[in-house]
Amino acid sequence: MSNDAVELSDEDFLVEDYESEEEGNLGGGKSKRKVAGVSLSSSSEEDEEDGSGDDEYEEDKKLQVYFCSRTHSQLSQFIKELKKTVFANEMKVVCLGSRRNFCINEDVLKLGNSTRINERCLELQRNKNKEVSKIKNVGAGGRIRRNKASCGCPMLRKHKLQKEFRSMMSQQGALDIEDLVHLGKSMRTCPYYGSRSMVPVADLVVLPYQSLLSKASRESLGLNLKNNIVIIDEAHNLADSLISMYDSRITLSQLEDVHSHIEKYFERFCNVLGPGNRRYIQTLMVLTRAFRQVFLKDDRSYGDSCRDTEKASGASGTSTSSMAINDFLFSLNVDNINLVKLLQYIKESNIMHKVSGYGDKVASFQKNWHLMAVKTEALCPVSKH
Ligand code: SF4
Known part of the structure; x- marks a missing residue:
């Protein structure tokens, strides 16, 4: 290069x-080549x-x-x-x-x-x-x-x-x-x-x-x-x-960023990814898409059910609810995803670092390209007749 x-x-x-290893073996999958002896533990x-x-x-x-x-x-x-x-x-x-x-x-x-x-x-x-x-x-x-x-x-x-x-x-x-x-x-x-x-x-x-x-x-x-x-x-x-x-918190805009980064990554590399990576990355996209629905649905149901209560109480902006994990997964139709294996994949493959690194690179390329376009336009203004 x-x-x-x-x-x-x-x-x-x-x-x-x-x-990926056998279902049921929570030892899960593994990278063929260990990433240079570096372990990215959950508390990375x-x-x-x-x-x-x-x-x-x-x-x-x-x-x-x-x-x-x-x-x-x-x-x-x-x-x-x-x-x-x-x-x-x-x-x-x-x-x-x-x-x-x-x-x-x-x-x-x-x-x-x-x-x-x-x-x-x-x-x-x-x-x-x-x-x-x-x-x-x-x-x-x-x-x-x-x-x-x-x-x-x-x-x-x-x-x-x-x-x-x-x-x-x-x-x-x-x-x-x-x-x-x-x-x-x-x-x-x-x-x-x-x-x-x-x-x-x-x-x-x-x-x-x-x-x-x-x-x-x-x-x-x-x-x-x-x-x-x-x-x-x-x-x-x-x-x-x-x-x-x-405790973890995520906002809708963060979730949208994650989803769009994963999508861009998948578009760029899907032809060269092996079947294991392809399957897990697609699963990640399904999951982030489903999680987005929570916010959007929440917004709608919030509009329908909470606005009156809110008006009455003078509160504004947020609705809260709590759910058991299984109910939550069933409600989003993602109860068939093995989250333990997915988490293991995320940790072992280092995928999120790759995705965010690639996302940053694309963003910086787009920013530079935009700046260049602005400069070029300033230097050679197009005359409009
Ligand atoms: S980046 Fe900072 S913490 Fe990491 S090895 Fe270098 S000096 Fe140490």
Whole structure:
């Protein structure tokens, strides 16, 4: 591709072949080729991708204390207090947080919101691993054009620096998020992955609620609740945190965007997709179309049944209702879709990242094309006689 060095080609958005396994086996399908060892867990913020979890810390399992609190500032406060005690230097302490708090890659950080930061970081790790396998395939004497977008995060390129980061952490005692970010910046290595790789040897792990409450996060961090001690700070916040972890909201316009992105993706790639991918992507379209009906139907029934009540009560704008999951699926005629398998496909195939990446590319192409058209018109106005 002629423009390979500056931007991703359409093929970079092509999802890998997906094989579906037997019905009833909730192990479900799997990608033929694992995406570079990267696991996109449901909490895609937690993963174990860069291989920096070395064997060097393979020690006998020891008693660990997990201290968790709701916010990062509360965790930092706890570390500050801990530093005033003798324990700060006697115990190995590690403080965990989100990429948003830890990331030191300015290009990634300026994306602003946590989801985009997580996704970009994971994308960089995947691209790095793809690049490594490309180089291996070409062989020692071969030449390859390095794709600018495929270089991985510069803060993770030197494995040696991650090792040094861990040794500095051990020497400096209890460090809070700010300290770790400062250390990462001064060493030019990622504090997010640096701190996570310290978990196996830590006596005390200080972490946000979500990292402890989500099974996927616990597994990726190697946290084992059995025979260890868990301290929950301000436990009255626990119920709200659990609700917010498993609560999802979507608006009609978001749903329409998702549906149109999937449709465009399918139009572009349907001829090259394998049967497994084709079937699941079509199922996704059926589902998003059905979910849209909820809003549209809701709007109509809202008009019929709620307007009078609303007028009477003075409320405006929203109608609410709740349904059991099975009733909901039956009402939309999608009760025949195996949601467990579909979810598994979404996680394993990485389809949503491909779809949204391709959607962004199309949108940016359309925007540039529009700007160019406006400029051309300004430079060469068409005379109307
Ligand atoms: S590897 Fe670290 S510094 Fe790089 S993007 Fe991810 S979180 Fe940010």
